[in-house]
Amino acid sequence: MTIAERKNKEKEEMSKRILDGARRVFLKNGYERTSMRNIAEEINYSPGTLYFYFKDKGEIFNKLHEEGFRLLLAKCKVLDNVADPFERLKAVGKTFIQFATENKDYYNLMFLVDEADDYKKGGLNVATDAINHLAATIKACQEKGHFKDMKTDYLTFMILSSIHGICALFCKDRTQNFKDHTTDDLMKNGYECFTMMLERA
Amino acid sequence: MTIAERKNKEKEEMSKRILDGARRVFLKNGYERTSMRNIAEEINYSPGTLYFYFKDKGEIFNKLHEEGFRLLLAKCKVLDNVADPFERLKAVGKTFIQFATENKDYYNLMFLVDEADDYKKGGLNVATDAINHLAATIKACQEKGHFKDMKTDYLTFMILSSIHGICALFCKDRTQNFKDHTTDDLMKNGYECFTMMLERA
């Protein structure tokens, strides 16, 4: 291994160290309460060092954003072996909601944090992969007779929105207006209500 | 008018002046970019003064949060004269989405900002009124034969979630992954897709 190669490796390792530290602090204290100084302290480096490896805070969180999507997509891909597309669709939705409850902070980052302008476009990213995966399942449902006379794109957006809506209300603690129901109860039965609706359509 | 009465009036006027200033800055620059100093400057007072009338930033934005719900609820109440409950439900949803697009910052405050713990409970607030109003319409739909065998509470949560999901994706700029469609196009047709689904259920 040449020196240049080792240097490259070291640089990557340092990037990883920062990202790992960022993830730890961030998963412990939540997105809003994580500062660059916190991250630097976690890995025992000075704040300035972070800027040698990452352009700004946005770039660090953009990496974790991608990581979140990769995690979610992996969980969804496991369900590819569910033969019936509608059953698969229901399972994907369930996985989605479960992911949000178990990884609230990742979910926040992926869908609810204000992205810095520089990272908005993103272009061909993992988020698009995840959406395409969902769209494929929905299309398969349509080919089996579900959701007649509906455009796949809009249908996908609608289904994603509906599931996301449940997760978003959960993540931002807006479920307390529904008295006599726990958040878990609402999410579970609310989603079941939705799938029942999909079944009839 | 006694002096005490005048004093009280003056205190309320000052609170209103602060809230008006806060609303102006906030609707101009968005929630994230509005500071206490900005608000103070807008009304030509020193930052410290704000703390004589409001406990903290959270209390100011909690007031605007309530204001937003009052605004939305008023828009929905106008639709009470739509006789057919299902038509009314569809109209309420449309109003909801329109409100989000026209009052992105209010919407953020109402549904997407992390509330300070002190204001989370809120108890009997306007948000609950708005949700009850929606629930009443949905119940009326059920009494006319729609949404058979579904519990009103979960149904309400589900429908709110779905509509909110559309608005949340819009407000946090997460629609760019759907290529070949403008945000407006997605929201409009996505919602139509949803109502079509409701109609069949």
Next chain:
DNA sequence: TTGTTTTATTGAACGGTGTTCAATAGTTTT
């Protein structure tokens, strides 16, 4: 090996944030 250049790290500094509080100016009461 020595000197030079490149690379990595530091921590102080800048201008911002929400919030507190002693001092002060203004008003009401005694």
Next chain:
DNA sequence: AAAACTATTGAACACCGTTCAATAAAACAA
């Protein structure tokens, strides 16, 4: 007129993201 109360100020505190001159460490060249 003096005392008491009320409203306002702006400096100060501890934080924030970010920049950058200084510096230490490593790699390269002679």
